[in-house]
Amino acid sequence: MTNLEDWIIDQGLHGSDMSSLLSGFAERLDAEGIPLVRAYIALPTVNPTIRVYTHVWTRSAGTVVEGVSHERNSEAFEVSPFAYMMRTEQENCHWHVHGPDGDRFSIFEDIRRLGGTDYLARLISFGNTSAPDLRGFGASFSSSRPEGLRPEEVARIDRLLPLLGLAAYRMTLFDLTVAMLDTYVGLSAGRRVLRGEIRRGSGTTLTAALLFADLRGFTALADRSGMDLIGRLDQHLEAMAKPVEEQCGEVLKFMGDGVLAAFPISEHRSFEEACAAAIRAAQMALERNEAVNRQYETPLSLDIALHCGDVFYGNIGAAGRLDFTVIGPAVNEASRMEALCSALDCSVILSDRVASVSPVPVRSLGSHRLRGIAAERELFTFTAG
Template sequence: MTNLEDWIIEQGLRGSDMASLLSGFAERLAGEGIPLVRAYIALPTVNPTIRVYTHVWTRSAGTVVEGVSHERNADAFELSPFAYMMRTEQESCHWHVYGPDADRFGVFEDIRRLGGTDYLARLFSFGNASAPDLRGFGASFSTSRPEGFRPEEIARIDGLLPLLGLAAYRMTLFDLTVAMLDTYVGLSAGRRVLRGEIRRGSGTTIEAALLFADLRGFTTLADTAGPDLIARLDRHLEAMADPVAEQGGEVLKFLGDGLLAAFPITEERSHESACAAAIRAAQAALERNEAVNRQHETPLSLDIALHCGDVFYGNIGAAGRLDFTVIGPAVNEASRMEALCSSLDCSVILSDRVAAASPVPVRSLGRHRLRGIAAERELFTLAPVSAWTA
């Protein structure tokens, strides 16, 4: 094997990202004397927002990666060389971008602007039945040589593409694993799972500010609402979850029409900072929930409880079905505080530990007994906006 084959294998075993793989591959081909002006790889993915990742290498810009959403430019793909190849069941095509084929596909104009003369396209199938959406990848290469690629250059590229495909497949599966863990488990928990924290009962005790949110009236609405109920619930949950992420917290669990989130207290983030972040997230969630309500005839109020304390953060569940979440008395207290929002006629209830760290004025709701807790707790809510500047 040559140095390039060895390098691709090394990337397949230890490489970290597709951009580096494509850049190194294209630059090494150019170093062998093939005058490339553009190299391209498109890889589908299993992602709730991204349909495919495109990687474009050029001599001037290196590799640029773009995630194409499910909604964007569906028609553009249908007019691409790869869609044509799939319709005609061809895995290999070669077009010159001047002459009779000049206007066949829009991408040919991009090739000409880069000084390219032809377009070599290949489709590779992964053929994994357990991941049908990872069908394979499309690759294309263009050269600046006036007469186009020489036969031996095409043979060289074709001989290397199976190795490149294996390396790309390994990286894609890893990226898919990370993306799925981030989406379904959460960023912090997902990284812990990848580091091997997967045994039932394993975990750690952490101190965190907790945010417990729930929609008031959703159960009643669900009994009468039509087929758009799930779409509406998604918008409400997004109104709750996005501010958590923006303030550096993590949604640990969606609970039907609500969620549980945590803002860990660490050496980098103090108790005061974590509690303030939780309060800002709660304020933003209430505002965004109202924006969702304005789009519907029946409004749904959002109730939020904020508490702070020690929780166990780790794996719980059955041997073959685990959940990475937080449990403990502080979580139970937050849940029971939220249940008081209706009777106390307020949207946000804070424990004394969170209220003491609030960056905005608060007012006392008096002392209340929480279900299952013997001692009464003094609870707080956010003061009216008019009191902030008083």
């Protein structure tokens, strides 16, 4: 094998990102005497917000990576070379961007501006039935030679593309695993799973400020027919979750129309700082929830409880279906505090621990008995709330 083939294999085993893979591949082809001006790889994904990642290498800019959302540029794709190849069931095409084919696709104008003369396009199939949306990838290469890529250069690229595809597939699956874990179980929990903390019952005890939020009136609204409840619910949940992220907390779980979030206390963030972050997140969530309500005739109030304590953070569930979550008395108390918001006619309830370090004025709501807890608890709310 040549040095380039060895390098691709090494990247497939040890490489970390597609940007470096494409840059190294294009630069090594250029060093072999193939005068590339542009190389391109498009990789589909099952990311809930990104449809495809495009990677474009040029001599001047190196590799630029862009995530294309599900909503964006669908029409642009339909008039692209790759869409044409898929419609006509072709895996290999080679066009010259000057002459009769020069206006066939809009991308050819970009190639000409770079000093390119041709457009070699390939579709590489992964053939994975368990992940049908990861069908494969599209690749293109353009040279600066007046007559374009020579037959032996095209053959060279075609021999290397299966190796490049294997390396890209490994990187794509790893990135997909990380993205899915981050999206569905959370950043911290996802990293714990990747570190091998996957046994049932394994986990750790941590101290954190907790935010428990729930929409008031959503169940009654859900009983009505003909409403786009999922779309609206997503807006409300975004209003709750985004402030948590902005305040360096983590959403641990979406529970129907509610959210459980944590702001861990550590050597890097004190008890006071964690509680203050939770309070800021609660204030921001209330404001953003009201902004969502202004779009609809029927408003949905947001109830929030803020508490602090020790929780168990780890794997619970059945042998074949685990959930990475938090449990413990502090979680139960936060849930039962939130349930009192309606009866106490306030949007936010704070435990005495959180209230004691609140950066904003609070007032006492008196002592109340929480279901399942013997001793009464003094509860607080914001002075203006």
